[in-house]
Amino acid sequence: GQQLNQSPQSMFIQEGEDVSMNCTSSSIFNTWLWYKQEPGEGPVLLIALYKAGELTSNGRLTAQFGITRKDSFLNISASIPSDVGIYFCAGQPFLYNAGNMLTFGGGTRLMVKP
């Protein structure tokens, strides 16, 4: 299936620092979604993006749908210990897909040092 390249794979930062992660694809996407997964739990939707160039915030989180429709980034400002988890990007490819299938990135594991 489609592949999303998510980077970095992991980050170990100091509390208070800002975080940035991104996803890229070789093909165009209609939708970009960002999820957070805590250990032993299912992913929880953080932000959904539907238009190229769209910039959306959710508290300390900001995400953007790239102009080329092939990438998206997620920023977390002033990180806190509870930001720890795995962040996944997901997208729906532009090509017709009857299942409205989402393709997931490999995840960014975030660790925050108090």
Added chain:
Amino acid sequence: DGGITQSPKYLFRKEGQNVTLSCEQNLNHDAMYWYRQDPGQGLRLIYYSQIVNDFQKGDIAEGYSVSREKKESFPLTVTSAQKNPTAFYLCASSDRTRSIMNTEAFFGQGTRLTVV
């Protein structure tokens, strides 16, 4: 509260046994999905269903089976043919009756299956 529920949270299976994982949603969503997650990895699609009595194979369907007899339920059976079934299994649902552009998937809490 509306949501998606997976059970059990933890499941142990002996080699050679089939086991069924439950997924129920009361969100009135048409589409339901099963994903597999291995340690440190992303999500891989096993099966999906867009409507009752219909389902399609995902990227890694071998060794798994599903049914969709009711809109709210999408159980996954891990058969003995699945050679490496130990993993974290996630069920999700989405509302296809909304715009095709609105494809947010909502996840259950997962079932961790261990073969002993």
